[in-house]
Amino acid sequence: MNDNTERAANVNVITTSPLGRAYDEDGNLTQFPSGEELSAVNPIWNLREQDNDEKGNDYVINITPIWQITKDLQYQLKTNLTRRTSERGQYQSSLSSAGDDVNGIARIDNSLTESYLIENILTYDKAFNENNRLNLTFVQSSQENKYSRTFTEGQGFTNESLSYDGISNAVGNVTVERDKNQQRLASFMTRARYNLNNKYLLTATARADGASVNSQDNKWSFNPAASFAWKIHNEGFLQDVNSVQELKFRASYGSLVNDLGRAYTSLFTADGQNYTFDGESFSGYSPSVILPNTDLKFERITTLNLGLDFSLFNRLLTGNVDYYDARTTDLLLRRGVPSTTGYQYTFFNAGELQNTGVELNLTANIVDNDKFKWSVSTNWSTNKNKLLELYNDGDNNPVTTDDSYGYYVGQPVGVIYQYEFDGIWQEGEDFANAPQANPESALPQENLRPGDIKIKDTNGVDANGNETGIPDGKITLE
Numbered sequence: 001m002n003d004n005t006e007r008a009a010n011v012n013v014i015t016t017s018p019l020g021r022a023y024d025e026d027g028n029l030t031q032f033p034s035g036e037e038l039s040a041v042n043p044i045w046n047l048r049e050q051d052n053d054e055k056g057n058d059y060v061i062n063i064t065p066i067w068q069i070t071k072d073l074q075y076q077l078k079t080n081l082t083r084r085t086s087e088r089g090q091y092q093s094s095l096s097s098a099g100d101d102v103n104g105i106a107r108i109d110n111s112l113t114e115s116y117l118i119e120n121i122l123t124y125d126k127a128f129n130e131n132n133r134l135n136l137t138f139v140q141s142s143q144e145n146k147y148s149r150t151f152t153e154g155q156g157f158t159n160e161s162l163s164y165d166g167i168s169n170a171v172g173n174v175t176v177e178r179d180k181n182q183q184r185l186a187s188f189m190t191r192a193r194y195n196l197n198n199k200y201l202l203t204a205t206a207r208a209d210g211a212s213v214n215s216q217d218n219k220w221s222f223n224p225a226a227s228f229a230w231k232i233h234n235e236g237f238l239q240d241v242n243s244v245q246e247l248k249f250r251a252s253y254g255s256l257v258n259d260l261g262r263a264y265t266s267l268f269t270a271d272g273q274n275y276t277f278d279g280e281s282f283s284g285y286s287p288s289v290i291l292p293n294t295d296l297k298f299e300r301i302t303t304l305n306l307g308l309d310f311s312l313f314n315r316l317l318t319g320n321v322d323y324y325d326a327r328t329t330d331l332l333l334r335r336g337v338p339s340t341t342g343y344q345y346t347f348f349n350a351g352e353l354q355n356t357g358v359e360l361n362l363t364a365n366i367v368d369n370d371k372f373k374w375s376v377s378t379n380w381s382t383n384k385n386k387l388l389e390l391y392n393d394g395d396n397n398p399v400t401t402d403d404s405y406g407y408y409v410g411q412p413v414g415v416i417y418q419y420e421f422d423g424i425w426q427e428g429e430d431f432a433n434a435p436q437a438n439p440e441s442a443l444p445q446e447n448l449r450p451g452d453i454k455i456k457d458t459n460g461v462d463a464n465g466n467e468t469g470i471p472d473g474k475i476t477l478e
Contacts, residue, residue, distance in 0.1 A: 020035075050092045083115075102156055109149070120140045131196065134193070141185075158171065184211070185209070202227075205226070205254065211298065213260050218295065232248065269287075315368070329351075333348060336405070356384050359379070419456070425450050431449070457475060
């Protein structure tokens with residue numbers, strides 16, 4: 001598959017004043033809609049003064065031969081090759097807000113993504129009699145993901161007619177970045193399924209998963225799972241109930257793992273760094289900004305799932321309902337480190353996250369015959385997630401808040417932690433005694449006036465620094 005896309009880049013419309021005019025009285029595009037030079041630039045002007053194109057090719061090859069070795073034994077090979085190339089060119093002219101100070105900016109971004117997957121699947125399926133059936137599956141899987149990228153930026157152009165194709169003619173700063181990484185995954189899985197009397201279905205799974213991005217001693221993880229299904233509609237007490245065509249209860253419990261998906265985070269790496277010595281420029285290396293974690297491992301997701309499948313009234317109404325409770329332990333989190341270490345942050349395993357939810361799917365087969373079929377489907381779902389635990393500090397005391405990366409125990413992931421909006425200050429209100437004007441506030445706001453945003457005083461702290469839940473007349477960081 002080939003694609004060729006033209007898109008806009010760095011066009012800011014949201015913060016542009018709606019009172020400005022994009023065009024003047026003669027219908028000409030204006031650079032400054034507010035009429036004041038050096039104010040916000042017309043986003044349509046910026047759109048005209050830039051190019052942003054992307055070309056790409058996608059190749060996907062699948063080969064899945066099957067060999068029926070015996071009546072009960074089958075081998076299947078699944079192979080997949082995915083390859084994507086992309087070239088993105090961008091140019092912002094000297095008349096755009098981004099390129100005016102440097103006389104134009106050109107960027108070319110080339111990337112190559114490759115993925116290889118091989119799965120060997122051996123299946124043994126044997127019906128001993130009408131009441132006993134056994135299915136055994138063995139899987140070996142290997143996957144390799146490769147990514148490479150070259151990014152070039154040039155500034156300063158005396159001739160802008162070539163757009164980003166003239167990047168080699170840049171007379172200002174020229175930056176070249178190169179990124180390349182490789183990740184490998186491997187899995188071994190065994191699954192046994194047993195069907196007894198076409199009523200009771202038992203499944204047991206054992207798998208081992210490995211990832212190259214983990215630390216040396218944590219490459220592999222063992223992950224078991226088990227499930228049970230009961231075809232209630234095949235029981236004797238429902239045989240004569242014509243309104244029930246299917247009623248099946250399901251229960252499963254097991255674990256899976258996720259890796260960070262980012263290569264080399266468990267290793268000490270270096271980045272290219274140019275420097276000047278004795279008036280001359282030299283190339284060298286400096287440590288990466290990521291502090292390596294030599295104990296990095298998988299995060300584990302353990303899930304309990306309960307479900308009910310049903311088909312009623314001669315299949316007029318079909319559907320299923322599911323409840324799940326998933327606990328993720330050894331979360332892969334990002335954490336800041338002291339600047340004195342020479343690093344900015346690190347990735348590590350800590351904490352626990354809970355996801356619970358209910359899913360409901362319903363289908364009404366209103367008309368179903370050889371000449372006409374009409375059905376109506378609907379689905380409903382709800383999910384609640386909550387961070388149950390983070391990590392301990394240097395004194396082994398539990399940490400419940402990490403403002404840098406938005407982790408808050410007892411709150412959902414991705415929650416926004418910010419001051420609470422309490423309206424707009426109006427004429428005649430008591431500005432002098434406002435909590436946000438209190439000199440003891442974290443960020444005291446002097447000279448409040450009508451039209452300013454009002455911040456709600458929601459909490460206070462006692463002498464020991466503990467939250468009281470009672471407003472204290474000032475806006476703190478808590």
